[in-house]
Amino acid sequence: MQKASGWPEVSIIVPVHNGGESFRKCLQSLNQWALERAEVIVVADGASDGSWQLAEPFGAKLIRLPETQGPARARNIGAEAAEADILFFVDADVTIHPNTVDGVIRAFQANPELAALIGSYDDAPGATNFLSQYKNLFHHYTHQGGHEEASTFWGACGAVRREIFLSLGGFDQRFRKPCIEDIELGYRLKQAGYQIRLCKAIQVKHLKHWTPYSLLRADIFYRALPWTALLLQLRQTDPQQYQQVSRDLNLKSSSRLSVVLVYAAIASLLFVWWWPTALLGAGLLSLVLVLLNWPVYRFFYQQRGFWFALGVIPWHWLYYFYSGLAFAIGHLRYQIWGYQLAKG
Known part of the structure; x- marks a missing residue:
C-alpha cells in the first residue's frame, strides 16, 4: 500500500519527552492504523523515563536527542529525517483513529494547492476527570466551529508538505517549551501565500490528564502570553493578516466581548458594598454572558x-478572566521588552 518507489505516503513525526503510558497508547494506535501507509519517526527529546525504548519494537524510526531542546526542535529534526512528501505531526499524548492517516492522504491528493491542514480532537477524551473532559471537549468544540480556511497550524494533529x-525553516526553535510554535508556523505559512485547511473529520483522541495547576500554567504562560506577543507583532508588521486571524478560533468577537463582560x-x-443596586447590574451582565455563550453550554449539555x-460555566468564565489578564500583561511586556521575551 505504499508508492511504487517504496517510499511511504506520509511521514508521521512524534516528539516525546517522558511520554509514559499515553505515549505507549499513541504508539499502539500508530502501529495498528498507520504503519502500512506511513513511516513513523519518534524523536525522543532528552527523555529520562525510558519511554523512548517503546518506539523501536513498534516499528518506529527512533531519533534520540541527548538533552531536552523542545518540541519545535524535535519536530524539525524528525522532518529532516522524513522520506515522505507529507509530514504529519502528532503529539505523544494522542491516539489516531482508523481513518486519520487516510484522511490526511486523501486531503492532499484531492487538492494539489493545499500546503497544510489541521484536524481536531474527538469528543471522547481519554482522561475521565472533569477538567480533562472540559478542556479537551472545549478544544473539540472550538475546532469543529472554526472556519475551514484556517489561519493557523496545530502541532498535535497537523500535516504539511515537506518541501514547503x-x-x-520549520518550527521556530527559539520556543523551548510546548508553546505556540505551531501557531507561529501557521502565520508564516499564510504570510507566504500558502493554503491551510481545517479538516474537521480528521480527528485524534487526546489522552492528557489536566489538573487546575497544569491547565492554568499552560493556558497562561505557554499560550496566552506568547500568543498575545505574536498577535501584537503581527498587528504591527501585517495588519491585514492580523484582521484575518483575529476572527478565527479562540479569537472570535464573541470571545473578546465575553472578556469585557466578565x-x-x-x-x-x-x-455592591457602596451601591447595593450594583448587584442587579452584575446579575444582568452574567445573564448576557450566559446567553452570548449559550452554544458552548448547549454543546456541553448535549455531550x-x-x-x-x-x-x-465557572471554569469558562475563569478562562475569559485570565485570558483578559494575560492580554493586558502580554501587551505591557511587549511594549517594554518586545516579542523576544515571550519565546524564552
Whole structure:
C-alpha cells in the first residue's frame, strides 16, 4: 500500500519527552492504523523515563536527542529525517483513529494547492476527570466551529508538505517549551501565500490528564502570553493578516466581548458594598454572558448532561478572566521588552 518507489505516503513525526503510558497508547494506535501507509519517526527529546525504548519494537524510526531542546526542535529534526512528501505531526499524548492517516492522504491528493491542514480532537477524551473532559471537549468544540480556511497550524494533529515546511525553516526553535510554535508556523505559512485547511473529520483522541495547576500554567504562560506577543507583532508588521486571524478560533468577537463582560461583572460586584443596586447590574451582565455563550453550554449539555454543563460555566468564565489578564500583561511586556521575551 505504499508508492511504487517504496517510499511511504506520509511521514508521521512524534516528539516525546517522558511520554509514559499515553505515549505507549499513541504508539499502539500508530502501529495498528498507520504503519502500512506511513513511516513513523519518534524523536525522543532528552527523555529520562525510558519511554523512548517503546518506539523501536513498534516499528518506529527512533531519533534520540541527548538533552531536552523542545518540541519545535524535535519536530524539525524528525522532518529532516522524513522520506515522505507529507509530514504529519502528532503529539505523544494522542491516539489516531482508523481513518486519520487516510484522511490526511486523501486531503492532499484531492487538492494539489493545499500546503497544510489541521484536524481536531474527538469528543471522547481519554482522561475521565472533569477538567480533562472540559478542556479537551472545549478544544473539540472550538475546532469543529472554526472556519475551514484556517489561519493557523496545530502541532498535535497537523500535516504539511515537506518541501514547503523546510523552505520556511520549520518550527521556530527559539520556543523551548510546548508553546505556540505551531501557531507561529501557521502565520508564516499564510504570510507566504500558502493554503491551510481545517479538516474537521480528521480527528485524534487526546489522552492528557489536566489538573487546575497544569491547565492554568499552560493556558497562561505557554499560550496566552506568547500568543498575545505574536498577535501584537503581527498587528504591527501585517495588519491585514492580523484582521484575518483575529476572527478565527479562540479569537472570535464573541470571545473578546465575553472578556469585557466578565470584567464588568466583577467590577459591579466590587461596588455592591457602596451601591447595593450594583448587584442587579452584575446579575444582568452574567445573564448576557450566559446567553452570548449559550452554544458552548448547549454543546456541553448535549455531550455530558446538565450538571456537567453547569460546572463548565465557572471554569469558562475563569478562562475569559485570565485570558483578559494575560492580554493586558502580554501587551505591557511587549511594549517594554518586545516579542523576544515571550519565546524564552
